[in-house]
Amino acid sequence: MSFVPRDAVEKAVREAIEASPRRNFKQSVDLIVVMRDVDLKSPQGRIREVVFLPYPPNKKVNICVAADGDMAVKAREVAERVLTKEELQGLVGNRKAAKKIAEFCDWVLVRTDLMPLVGRTLAPALGPRGKIPIPVPPNANIVDFVKRYRAAVMLRMKDQPQVMCRVGTEDMKVEEIVENIYKVLNTLEGKLPNARNNIARVIVKTTMGPPVEVMLR
Template structure:
């Protein structure tokens, strides 16, 4: 977004981190973009985009892989959880178990032939949490997929005219967080009919810190 000066983004990130009270856990740095003149029921308003950040936040991301055979074997070395076809079939009608998986997994990568079954068993629990099952081709490099999604965030506008996502952690270089922010803004700009008018406010904040607004042109 050309109307968002880099120096303003960097200044806001530094202020947000400096103003944040120290906690006994690593705080995220979040980006909030408040929208205006957007109909959330229109195609333009249905923002649901995966963004792969250039710099991975220093936060644990739980990746779950739904697969069988060789992919399942390889996934056990790189993913936090592997769900086989047999376990997936056992989730049919078991909403409580599906809910636990949805709460634990940040991303659920599903081999394409298992997508219909995952859609029936896991998708109803994932959807309300803003998560989606991600199809993975049978011959894909699952280790590469897992690593890529550790740097992924979801942009989603649902009930309110705004999107929010993690763009870093308080211990990251400010320059890296700024680059992540620009990647998110560029993705969002591609979804908006008129970004300059559709963006009302851009805010940066840590998990427990005060919001700091990025001053735009």
């Protein structure tokens, strides 16, 4: 992505972190990409893509796994919550409990045979929060799946021509954050018909800090 210079991205990341007021919590570093000339009703405008960052942000990610049997046993060693088929059935008609789970879980990994049940119970609460259930094959290594999704972010463009995601934390190396940003930008480039024209602005900011714009070519 030659029109987004690496030195300009690095400069923006450094400025965003330096300009951010100190807080008593670890701030995220967020990336905002503003689009232009993208029809939000077209396939290109309905971006909904999972991106696996090369350097996981130093933030807690709550992974929930819906599974039974051996997969559930292994998931309990690495995931924050495991939902069995019986527990999912108990959520039928209980919107309050489903909402609580949807708020807690950053990612919900679901053994494929339980996807229809999750679709009836959890999906209605996950959707409005920009979250989706992720199908997991029955013979998959759930430990590897959980580890992988700790480094995942969701790119989602719905009502506004922009995407925003976490690309790091203020205590990470600048070079690592820059690599994460390029992974997101390269993913977007593959989804847009003309990235050079469609990407209007690239902005970096911390949770509580001012936005810093990357100077594009």
